[in-house]
Amino acid sequence: MINKFTTVYAGHIDFPDHGQDATPANERRFSNDQLAGVFEKTEAIAKTMDKLGYEMLWLAEHHFQHEGYECLPNILMLAVHLAHATERLKIGCGFNIAPMWHPLRLAEDFAVADVLTKGRTVFGVGRGYHTREVETFGSPMLDQNANRELFEEQVEICFKAFNNESFSHKGKHYTLPPEVPYRGYQLKELSLVPRPVHLPVECWQPIVSANPRGLDFMVKHGIKGAVGGGAATMQEGPIQGYQAAAARAGKHLKLGENLTLGIHYLVANTREEALKRIKPLYEEHAKMFAPLGFVPGVTPDQIDAIAHRGGWDSKGVPKVEHFVGLGSWFAGTPDDLVAFLKGIEEKYPGMEHINLSSPLTTPKSLMLEQFHIVAEEVMPHFRGAPAVRDAAK
Numbered sequence: 001m002i003n004k005f006t007t008v009y010a011g012h013i014d015f016p017d018h019g020q021d022a023t024p025a026n027e028r029r030f031s032n033d034q035l036a037g038v039f040e041k042t043e044a045i046a047k048t049m050d051k052l053g054y055e056m057l058w059l060a061e062h063h064f065q066h067e068g069y070e071c072l073p074n075i076l077m078l079a080v081h082l083a084h085a086t087e088r089l090k091i092g093c094g095f096n097i098a099p100m101w102h103p104l105r106l107a108e109d110f111a112v113a114d115v116l117t118k119g120r121t122v123f124g125v126g127r128g129y130h131t132r133e134v135e136t137f138g139s140p141m142l143d144q145n146a147n148r149e150l151f152e153e154q155v156e157i158c159f160k161a162f163n164n165e166s167f168s169h170k171g172k173h174y175t176l177p178p179e180v181p182y183r184g185y186q187l188k189e190l191s192l193v194p195r196p197v198h199l200p201v202e203c204w205q206p207i208v209s210a211n212p213r214g215l216d217f218m219v220k221h222g223i224k225g226a227v228g229g230g231a232a233t234m235q236e237g238p239i240q241g242y243q244a245a246a247a248r249a250g251k252h253l254k255l256g257e258n259l260t261l262g263i264h265y266l267v268a269n270t271r272e273e274a275l276k277r278i279k280p281l282y283e284e285h286a287k288m289f290a291p292l293g294f295v296p297g298v299t300p301d302q303i304d305a306i307a308h309r310g311g312w313d314s315k316g317v318p319k320v321e322h323f324v325g326l327g328s329w330f331a332g333t334p335d336d337l338v339a340f341l342k343g344i345e346e347k348y349p350g351m352e353h354i355n356l357s358s359p360l361t362t363p364k365s366l367m368l369e370q371f372h373i374v375a376e377e378v379m380p381h382f383r384g385a386p387a388v389r390d391a392a393k
Contacts, residue, residue, distance in 0.1 A: 001343050001345060001351075001352065001353055002341055002351060002352060002353070002354045002382050003249075003350050003352070003382055004055035004056070004353045004366075005053075005054050005354060005356060005374065005375075005379055006054065006055050006056040006057070006058060006092070006095055006353055006355045006356075006382065007045075007054065007057060007058065007355060007357045007358070007371070008058040008059075008060065008228075008262065008357040009042060009045055009057060009058070009059060009060075009357075009358075010059070010060035010062065010070040010072065010075040010097070010360065011038045011042065011059070011062065011071040011072035011073065011261075012038070012068060012069050012070065012071070012360050012361050013030060013034050013035060013037060013038055013041075013068040013279060014037075014041070014184070014363045014364055015028075015068065015284070015363075016284070018058070018205050018280035018281060018284050018361060019279070019280030019281075019283040019284060019285070019315075020280075020283045020286075020309065020311075021309055021310050021313050021370070022309075023158070024287065024307055024308060024309060025288055025291075025307070026067070026307065027070075027286040028066075028067040028068055029067065030067075030068050032067065032142070034068065035066070035068060035071050036218075038071045038072065040058070040079070042072070042078065042082065042323070043059065043082065043085055044079075044364060044368065045367060045368070045371075046082045046085060046086050046089055046363070047084075047085060047086060048196075048371050048372075049089055049369050049371055050086035050087055050088060050089035050378075051275065052372065052375035053132065053271075053375060053379065054089060054091075054370055054371070054375070055353070056089065056090040056091070056092045056281055056353075057082070057089060057090070057091055057092065057298065058093075058094030058124075058154055058355065059072055059078060059079065059091065059093065059094060059105070059333055060075065060094055060133045061073065061074060061075050061093070061095065061097050061100075061234050062097065062130065062133065063100070063130075063132075063133045063137075064132055064133060064136065067288075069288050069360055069361070070360075075091075075093050075096065076093065076110060076112075076113045076121065076277065076338070077098065077109075077110045077316075078091075079091035079093065079113050079121040080088060080112075080113050080116050080117055080121070080308045082385050083116070083118075083120045083121065084117075085116035085391070087377050088120075089120070089121065089316045090120050090121075090122055091117070091120060091121050091124055092121075092122040092124055093110070093121065093122060093124040093125075093203065093204075094124045094204065094226065095124040095125055095126035095204070095205065095206060096123075096124060096125055096126070096208075096343045097111075097125075097126050097127070097128040097133070097134065098125050098126070098127070098133050098150075098151050098154040098155060098158075099128055099130065099137070099139035099140070099147060099150055099151055099154070100133060100134055100137040100139060100368070101151075101154070101192045102208075102330065103157040103158050103161075103287070104153040104156070104157065104161060104176070104190075104192070105168065105176070106125075106154075106158060107157070107158045107161040107162060108192060108193075108357070109160075109190055110123050110201075111162070111192060111194050111195055111196045111197065112194065114196040114197055114198055114201075115194055115196075115197055116269070119197065119198040120148055122202055122203075122204065122205045122206065123202060123204070124156070124203065124204040124226075124250040125151075125154075125155055125203065125204075125205055125223075126205060126206050127148060127151045127207070127367050128141055128147070129141075129148050129294070134387065143283075147235065148213075148214070148311040149172070149192070150173055153171045153172060153173050153174060153253055154161070154174075154324055155217075155221065155223075156169070156171070156175060156221075157171075157176065159221055161173070161190075161195070162196055162199065163199065163200070163202050164196060164198075165191060166188070166189040166190065167189060167190060167191075167194075168188060168189050176190060177189065177190045177283070178340060182255045185192075187277070188281075196213040200222065202224070202261075203221070203222070203223045203224065204224045204225065204226055204260075204330070205223045205225060205226070206225070206226045206227075206229070206231075207225040207227050207231055207238045207241075207242065207259075208226075208230070209231075210237050210238040210241040210242075212244075212245065213281070214247050215241050215242055215244075215245035216248065216249070218242070218245070219245045219251065219356065220249065221306060222356065223249040223260065224258040224259065224260075225238070225242050225259045225260075225330065226259070226260050226262060226355065227259060227261050227262065227361065228261070228262025228263075228328075228355060228357075229262065229289075229294050230293070230294045230328075232258070232261060232262055232263065232327070232328035233296045233326045233327070234296075235261060236329070236347075239255060239256055239259055239261075239348060240255065242258070242259055243255055243256075243257075246250050246258075253350060253351050254350025255347075255348050255349060255350055255351075256348025256349065256350040256351030257322030257349075257351070257352075258348075259351055259353075260351070260353035260354065260355050261344060261348070261351065261353075261354060262354065262355040262357060263327075263328065263329065263330050263354070263355065263356055263357070264278075264282070264323075264329045264330070264357055264358070265329070265330040265331070265337065265356050265357070265358070266281070266330070266331050266358070266359070266362075266370065267330075267331075267332065267333060267334050267336075267337055267370060267373050267374065267377075267378075268331075268332075268333065269333065270333065271331060271332045271333060271336065273326075274331035274333070275320065275321065276333050277318055277331075277333045277366075278329070278331045278359065279319075279320055280362070281322035281358075281359035281361055281362055282319075282323070282329065282359060282363040283312070283320075284360060285292065285305070285359050285360050285361070286298075286306050286307055286317070288360060290303050290306045291303055291306070291307065295318070297318060298318065299316075301315055302315050302316060302317045302318075305317055317350050323380070327340075328381055334373055334374075334377035334378050335377075337374070337378050338377075338378055338381045341354060341378070342381075352390060355376060358370055368377065
């Protein structure tokens with residue numbers, strides 16, 4: 001039963017233009033002041049969500065994006081700040097990209113955030129999808145098998161460090177600790193200082209390909225799954241796959257249990273108005289993500305068209321209506337959204353979290369407007385949803 005409402009904000013600036021006739025993604029470049037402005041925007045989002053009774057704000061770790069789409073390089077540091085600027089809102093790491101970290105630095109930084117935010121920072125790990133980011137930090141991204149192998153060993157190390165007063169590890173990529181002399185003895189074990197106070201550590205990971213190996217790994221470590229992006233268009237496969245992986249491990253989960261579904265959305269007075277307002281935002285999303293493989297079904301010719309101004313219709317680039325029909329995007333009235341979410345509840349009776357996210361590049365004012373509409377006109381229809389608090393305080 002859905003009772004926890006969340007959103008993702010990956011750190012986009014307020015863009016001066018939107019859509020297929022606007023500036024192509026690879027031609028965008030903004031000043032440092034504009035890029036740094038995402039932190040004020042993030043704080044405004046967090047404070048609004050906190051007052052309106054949302055469960056969690058997911059942040060995304062990204063690097064080097066002078067194009068202005070995803071501009072939050074250190075989400076653990078930001079989580080600590082946001083927790084002190086809000087009262088109860090959880091801040092989710094959606095996601096720290098493990099291959100861009102030494103696993104013990106990631107474990108340490110999360111542990112510090114856990115202590116400083118009194119458990120309001122939620123751990124999340126991912127493998128990454130930007131070659132410019134992951135390969136720049138010296139880890140594989142083009143070689144997917146090598147990326148997965150590294151990621152799995154890193155996550156194993158994080159959980160060893162979280163769950164044991166002292167630990168050691170020997171694997172393909174890491175020998176921890178190195179067997180060196182230290183202050184009169186031979187080093188054999190390490191202790192994370194500090195360890196997280198709130199154990200077991202709640203951890204989330206994106207489900208993209210729904211590869212059985214990856215799902216089995218998640219279940220083994222008790223990692224919850226986020227189904228979104230391109231995977232949301234085929235949501236039944238990943239959601240059923242996670243349940244099947246749990247069954248292989250001897251765990252019985254309701255369909256949708258320990259999962260969240262991510263939906264890009266916009267609500268308005270009429271469906272027609274919502275579609276009109278979401279169209280340029282969808283097109284900006286496509287400009288960013290189609291070349292990265294996150295707009296399902298597009299052909300190479302369509303990806304080429306998306307990289308240039310206009311002309312998308314002649315190449316048959318899917319419209320936002322297509323993805324609304326598939327259920328990965330939503331455009332309609334608040335009542336339509338209630339009915340849509342009730343349908344998800346019926347289909348996935350174990351699902352508690354729903355991730356309603358404004359599309360990438362949605363202006364701050366429109367994001368805040370949407371949070372209010374959902375909190376006031378949608379959330380009250382769901383049993384257990386937090387009550388809207390006085391947003392004027």
